[in-house]
Amino acid sequence: MTCPSPPHFNASPGEPSEISPEVPVNPPPEAPTEASSEALTEAPSNIDLNQLLQDNQRLRQENADLRIALSTTAEHGDLIEADLHSANQRLQAEMVERLRAEATLKTLVDLISRQKADLEIIMHTIMEHGDTLDTQWHQKFCAAMVRADIDGLTQIPNRRRFDEYLVQQWQDMAREQSPLAIILCDLDAFKVYNDTYGHLAGDTCLVRVAAVLRHCLHHANDMVARYGGEEFVAILPRTTLADAQVVAQRIQREVLGLRIPHQYSTVASVVTVSIGVAGTIPQPHASGADLLQRADEQLYQAKRLGKNQIFATSV
Numbered sequence: 001m002t003c004p005s006p007p008h009f010n011a012s013p014g015e016p017s018e019i020s021p022e023v024p025v026n027p028p029p030e031a032p033t034e035a036s037s038e039a040l041t042e043a044p045s046n047i048d049l050n051q052l053l054q055d056n057q058r059l060r061q062e063n064a065d066l067r068i069a070l071s072t073t074a075e076h077g078d079l080i081e082a083d084l085h086s087a088n089q090r091l092q093a094e095m096v097e098r099l100r101a102e103a104t105l106k107t108l109v110d111l112i113s114r115q116k117a118d119l120e121i122i123m124h125t126i127m128e129h130g131d132t133l134d135t136q137w138h139q140k141f142c143a144a145m146v147r148a149d150i151d152g153l154t155q156i157p158n159r160r161r162f163d164e165y166l167v168q169q170w171q172d173m174a175r176e177q178s179p180l181a182i183i184l185c186d187l188d189a190f191k192v193y194n195d196t197y198g199h200l201a202g203d204t205c206l207v208r209v210a211a212v213l214r215h216c217l218h219h220a221n222d223m224v225a226r227y228g229g230e231e232f233v234a235i236l237p238r239t240t241l242a243d244a245q246v247v248a249q250r251i252q253r254e255v256l257g258l259r260i261p262h263q264y265s266t267v268a269s270v271v272t273v274s275i276g277v278a279g280t281i282p283q284p285h286a287s288g289a290d291l292l293q294r295a296d297e298q299l300y301q302a303k304r305l306g307k308n309q310i311f312a313t314s315v
Contacts, residue, residue, distance in 0.1 A: 151226040173282045180291065182279075183234040184231065186299055187231075193205065196262075213234065222235065222236050222239075251275065
């Protein structure tokens with residue numbers, strides 16, 4: 001068998017060759033070159049490398065973040081530990097306080113329970129013996145009121161009782177249009193007496209003078225009270241100013257007659273008293289305080305002008 005002849009080219013040198021029209025010419029397929037093979041494998045390799053680079057960069061960043069976190073923890077670990085310790089101590093203190101409060105509350109509950117039981121016993125007793133207890137409590141109340149009105153040292157009415165009695169008598173005398181007089185007394189140089197003989201001797205002196213004043217008042221409604229310190233005051237209802245002066249002179253003599261030594265007195269060698277007297281017929285529009293003020297002014301004059309004297313005025 002003979003092989004077909006290759007196509008015939010009629011071409012002169014320098015002229016373009018012509019392909020015979022009768023026989024079509026197909027170019028042979030090109031064999032894959034080395035460059036094209038490398039291009040086919042190079043694309044996936046580039047993709048893998050970029051992914052690896054990104055993963056590497058991410059891991060480096062996470063590593064750096066972890067290092068920063070570890071460094072921060074190391075730097076602030078002591079502070080965090082201190083905060084935790086402080087919080088723990090506060091919790092323990094709150095627990096102790098709560099336990100203490102619970103114990104206190106339990107004690108109060110027990111106390112209230114006991115008091116409730118005691119009150120129930122008292123109520124039961126009152127219901128059984130109410131009349132007797134009412135009488136006893138009334139007596140104790142009256143005794144307490146008396147003690148509240150009495151001067152603890154001299155055992156005569158105190159200033160509180162005097163103020164009440166003055167208001168009462170002023171109203172009564174104003175209604176009756178009867179005279180009312182006040183005598184205000186003050187022991188002369190009594191501070192010097194206390195400094196010389198001592199406060200116990202001073203108390204004894206006040207007690208003796210109070211007894212004399214009480215003895216000098218003769219009417220049932222007359223009252224003498226301790227006004228304050230070494231001052232005494234007497235209220236004389238239905239007594240004129242002249243009669244009140246007679247009572248004041250009696251008080252002066254009786255105190256002098258006690259012969260209580262007073263070595264450093266500038267008036268006498270014994271205790272003396274200065275007295276101011278004021279009298280009036282009370283009027284509804286005025287008050288007993290006005291009369292007391294006038295008596296105090298008279299007492300001031302008696303002490304200023306030599307002591308151991310009596311000054312009196314009508315209002």
